[in-house]
Amino acid sequence: xxxxxxxxxxxxxxxxxxxxxxxxxxxxxxxxxxxxxxxxxxxxxxxxxxxxxxxxxxxxxxxxxxxxxxxxxxxxxxxxxxxxxxxxxxxxxxxxxxxxxxxxxxxxxxxxxxxxxxxxxxxxxxxxxxxxxxxxxxxxxxxxxxxxxxxxxxxxxxxxxxxxxxxxxxxxxxxxxxxxxxxxxxxxxxxxxxxxxxxxxxxxxxxxxxxxxxxxxxxxxxxxxxxxxxxxxxxxxxxxxxxxxxxxxxxxxxxxx
Amino acid sequence: xxxxxxxxxxxxxxxxxxxxxxxxxxxxxxxxxxxxxxxxxxxxxxxxxxxxxxxxxxxxxxxxxxxxxxxxxxxxxxxxxxxxxxxxxxxxxxxxxxxxxxxxxxxxxxxxxxxxxxxxxxxxxxxxxxxxxxxxxxxxxxxxxxxxxxxxxxxxxxxxxxxxxxxxxxxxxxxxxxxxxxxxxxxxxxxxxxxxxxxxxxxxxxxxxxxxxxxxxxxxxxxxxxxxxxxxxxxxxxxxxxxxxxxxxxxxxxxxxxxxxxxxxxxxxxxxxxxxxxxxxxxxxxxxxxxxxxxxxxxxxxxxx
Numbered sequence: 317x318x319x320x321x322x323x324x325x326x327x328x329x330x331x332x333x334x335x336x337x338x339x340x341x342x343x344x345x346x347x348x349x350x351x352x353x354x355x356x357x358x359x360x361x362x363x364x365x366x367x368x369x370x371x372x373x374x375x376x377x378x379x380x381x382x383x384x385x386x387x388x389x390x391x392x393x394x395x396x397x398x399x400x401x402x403x404x405x406x407x408x409x410x411x412x413x414x415x416x417x418x419x420x421x422x423x424x425x426x427x428x429x430x431x432x433x434x435x436x437x438x439x440x441x442x443x444x445x446x447x448x449x450x451x452x453x454x455x456x457x458x459x460x461x462x463x464x465x466x467x468x469x470x471x472x473x474x475x476x477x478x479x480x481x482x483x484x485x486x487x488x489x490x491x492x493x494x495x496x497x498x499x500x501x502x503x504x505x506x507x508x509x510x511x512x513x514x515x516x517x518x519x520x521x522x523x524x525x526x527x528x529x530x531x532x533x534x535x536x537x538x539x540x541x542x543x544x545x546x547x548x549x550x551x552x553x554x555x556x557x558x559x560x561x562x563x564x565x566x567x568x569x570x571x572x573x
Numbered sequence: 574x575x576x577x578x579x580x581x582x583x584x585x586x587x588x589x590x591x592x593x594x595x596x597x598x599x600x601x602x603x604x605x606x607x608x609x610x611x612x613x614x615x616x617x618x619x620x621x622x623x624x625x626x627x628x629x630x631x632x633x634x635x636x637x638x639x640x641x642x643x644x645x646x647x648x649x650x651x652x653x654x655x656x657x658x659x660x661x662x663x664x665x666x667x668x669x670x671x672x673x674x675x676x677x678x679x680x681x682x683x684x685x686x687x688x689x690x691x692x693x694x695x696x697x698x699x700x701x702x703x704x705x706x707x708x709x710x711x712x713x714x715x716x717x718x719x720x721x722x723x724x725x726x727x728x729x730x731x732x733x734x735x736x737x738x739x740x741x742x743x744x745x746x747x748x749x750x751x752x753x754x755x756x757x758x759x760x761x762x763x764x765x766x767x768x769x770x771x772x773x774x775x776x777x778x779x780x781x782x783x784x785x786x787x788x789x790x791x792x793x794x795x796x797x798x799x800x801x802x803x804x805x806x807x808x809x810x811x812x813x814x815x816x817x818x819x820x821x822x823x824x825x826x827x828x829x830x831x832x833x834x835x836x837x838x839x840x841x842x843x844x845x846x847x848x849x850x851x852x853x854x855x856x857x858x859x860x861x862x863x864x865x866x867x868x869x870x871x872x873x874x875x876x877x878x
Contacts, residue, residue, distance in 0.1 A: 373753060402761055410759025420754035424772045424847075434758035437768060479754075486758060 322385040324349050324490050324521045325370060329379035332365055339365045341545035342379065347490075347538075352522045354532035354553065357542035358568060363525045366542070367492050370523065371412045372405050383412065384489060410438050413483030417495040419475045421467040427454060427478045428463035434486045446485070453481040457511050473504030477511055484515075491515065493524040529572055533557055541565045620820035624811065625827065633807035634828050640724060640803055641790045647729030648789075649782065652736020657766055659741055670737065677734035683795055686727035690799040693718050720801040728796070732789060739781045743774030775847040783840035787833050804828060 325347040332340040339362045347353045355363045368374045369381055372389045381388040389405065390397040400408075422430050431450035435441040441449075451463055457477040467475050476496055483491060493512065497505040509531050516522055516535045526532060532539050532553050539553035541560075549556055549565045557573075560566045610616055624630050658670035677685070693714040702708025718726070747770045755765040797806035808825045812818040845858070857865060 371757060373756065406756070406759045406761050408759075409757055412757070414754075414757035416750060416754060416757075418750055420748075420750040422751065422754070422769055422773075433768065434760070437764060438759045482758070 322349075323347060323382075324351070324384055325523065326382040327366070327379070328381070330366065330369060330376050330381055331378035332362070332369060332374060333377055339545055340369070343542075343545075343547055345540065345547060345550070347521060347523055350519045350521055351537045352516045352520075352524065352535055353538045353540060354524045354526055354536040355540045355542055356526065356529065356532060356568070356572075357548075361542045362545045363542045364494050367494050367523060367525050370490075370492055371409050371414055373414075383408070406438075410434070410486055411489050413486060413488035413491040415476070415479050415483055415491070415493045415496050417498050419467070419472070419479045419499070421475055421479055421482070423467050426464050426466055427459065427470070430467070430478055431482045431485045434482065439486070450481070450485060453484055454478070456484075456514075457481045458507070471504060472500045473507045476500065476508045480508075480511055480515070489521065491520055491522045493522065493526065495525050495527065497526065497528060527572060529557060529569070541568065543568070615819060616823065617817060617820040618823075620815075620817050621823050621827070624821060624824045629807055629811065630804070630824060630828070633802060633804045633825075634832075636802065637790070637793050637804040637828075638832065640721075640728070640793045640796065640801075641786065643725055644728035644732055644793070645782075645786050645789050647725065648732025648736045648785070651729070651733030652738075652740045653771070655733060655737035656740035656744055657763075659737065660744060662762075674734045674737050677731050678738075682727060682731045682792065683798065685731055686723065686795060686799055689718060689726045690720070690723040692723075720796075720799055723799055724793075724796040724801045724803075728789065728792065732785065735785060736782070739778055739785070740774070742781075743776075743778035744770055746777045747773045772847070776844075779840065779844050779847055783836065783843070786840075787836055790832055790836070791829060 323346045325345070327343045327345045330340055330343040331338070341362075343362075343366055345353070345366075355366070357363050365374055369376050370383060370388065375389050386408070387397070388408070389400055391400055391404075392398075422433065425433060428447065428450050431453055432441075432443070432446040435446040435449070436443055451460075454460060454463060457480055459474060459477055459481070462470070462474070462478075467478065470478065480496075496512070497508050500508065505528070509528060512522070512524070512531070513535050524532075524536070536553045538550060539556045540550045541548045541556065541562075541564075543564050549560060549562050556565065557569060560569055611618075655670045655673060658666050659674070661667050661670075696714050699712050699714045699717065700708035701710035744766075751769050751773065752765055755769045760768070793803055794805035796803055797809060800806065802810070804825045808821040812821040815821075842858070
C-alpha cells in the first residue's frame with residue numbers, strides 16, 4: 317500500500333505511559349514524504365518519547381503509528397494485531413536512521429568502522445564496498461581523512477557528524493534526530509546544523525526534536541509544539557513562531573527566543 | 574649588602590628523614606631474613622636447587638599450566654554464555670543461568686572436585702540420544718572422568734559461575750545508549766551483544782579475570798586430593814619419599830611465583846589492547862617507559878631517572 321500519497325509517518329491517537337506516568341496523551345501527527353518536521357517543547361513534554369516510538373525503541377500503549385504505510389511494531393492480519401518478532405522489528409529499524417543527543421558512537425570502533433558497522437553486519441554489504449561508501453559519507457559530513465580516528469579523539473560536533481554519517485550509511489527513508497545539538501558546545505552547534513540543512517535540501521524526510529528555533533524556522537516544513545504529552549500547536553514554522561495561537565506556546569517561545 | 578633577585582636564590586628541597594629510617598629498618602629485617610634462611614640447615618637450599626628443574630617438577634608445572642589454562646577457558650566461555658543468558662528476556666533461560674550460578678557458587682570447589690571424581694562409582698553408563706528414547710552414543714563414565722577429567726570439570730564448571738558474574742558486571746557497565754544506537758541500526762539483540770556490548774565490556778571484565786586466573790593457578794593445588802599429579806601433589810609425593818617436605822614446598826612456591834609473575838605481564842598487555850579508543854593516549858608499556866627515560870636522560874633536562 318506504499319505509494320507517493322502515503323505519508324512517511326502517521327500517528328493516530330498515540331498513547332504511552334511509564335508506570336503511573338502518562339507521557340503521551342494522544343498524539344495525532346502526519347509527516348509527508350520529503351518533509352522536515354521539527355518538534356519543540358519543554359523537557360518532559362514527551363517529544364523524545366514520541367520520536368523513539370517511531371522506530372519502536374518504545375512501544376505504543378494505545379493508538380496507531382504508521383511508517384511508510386506500515387504499522388510500527390505490529391502486523392494486522394484480519395481483525396487481530398500480531399506483535400512483530402525481533403528480526404522483523406530490526407529489519408524495519410534498519411530503514412530508519414536515528415541520531416541521538418549524546419551521539420552514542422561505538423567508542424571501540426574508528427569513525428569509518430562506526431559508519432560501516434550497520435551496512436556490513438545488518439545489510440551484508442561487502443566490506444570494501446561499504447568502506448568506499450563510508451569514506452564518501454564521512455567526506456559529505458566534512459570529515460575527510462578522519463576515517464581511522466576513534467570517537468574520543470573527535471570534538472562533540474565531529475562526533476555528531478560521524479553519527480549522522482553512520483545513520484545515513486543504512487540508506488534510510490526517514491531520519492530521526494533526538495536533540496542532536498543539545499550536548500554540544502555553542503560554537504559547535506553550527507557545523508552539525510549545516511549537515512542537517514544539506515540533508516534536508518537533498519530531500520530526506522526528517523523528524524527533528526530540537527531547541528534550535530532558528531533551524532526550525534529556516535529548514536522546517538512544519539513545526540510542532542508539544543507540552544505535557546499533547547500536541548498544543550502545529551503549523552508552518554513561520555506562523556507558529558511569529559503568531560502563536562496558544563498561551564503555552566507563547567510562554568515557551570518567549571523563554572527560548 | 575645587595576639582595577639577589579628571587580630567581581637566583583638557592584632552593585632547598587624538603588628533607589624526607591622518614592624514608593631513611595624506613596630504609597634502615599627494612600634493610601635490618603632483610604639481613605635477618607637472609608641470615609636465617611641461609612643459616613637454617615633444614616631449609617636445604619641445595620635440595621631446592623636440585624628439584625627446581627628436575628623432570629618430575631617440570632612435568633608437574635606443565636600440568637598445572639595446562640589445567641589452569643583449560644579450566645579458565647571453560648570458565649570464561651561458560652561465564653559469558655551464562656551472563657548473556659541471565660540478561661535474556663526469556664525467563665526460563667535467565668532462570669536456568671541463575672540456578673547454575675546459585676548451585677556452583679553455593680558449594681565448595683573442593684566438594685565439587687570430590688563429587689566429579691567419585692561420580693563414576695554410582696553412574697555406570699553415559700549415553701547421548703533422545704531423552705527416554707534411543708541413544709546413539711554410549712560409554713562408561715570412567716573413560717571420560719579420569720583424574721584429569723574430574724579436575725577439569727570441577728574447576729571449569731565452578732569457575733563458570735564466578736566468570737558469569739564478572740561478565741554480567743561488565744555487560745551492564747556498558748552505557749544503554751550503545752544498545753539503543755545498535756538497535757536503531759537494525760541490529761538484533763545477539764548481534765548487538767557480540768559486536769557492540771561485549772567488546773566494550775571486556776575493559777571491565779579483564780582485570781577481575783586476571784585475578785581469577787591467578788586464583789585458579791593456585792586453586793589447581795586442590796586437585797591433589799583426587800590424585801592428579803600437578804605441582805602440589807608431585808611435591809607432596811617427593812617430600813614424603815625423601816622426608817624433604819619444606820625444600821619441596823619452597824621449590825613449588827618459586828614456580829607458583831614465577832607463573833603468577835608471567836600472568837601479571839599478560840594482563841597488562843591485554844588491558845592495553847581492550848583500552849583502545851577509550852583513552853586519548855594509552856599508558857606506556859614498561860619497555861616504552863625505559864626507552865623514554867633513557868632518551869630523556871640524554872636530553873638537556875638531565876632528569877631522566
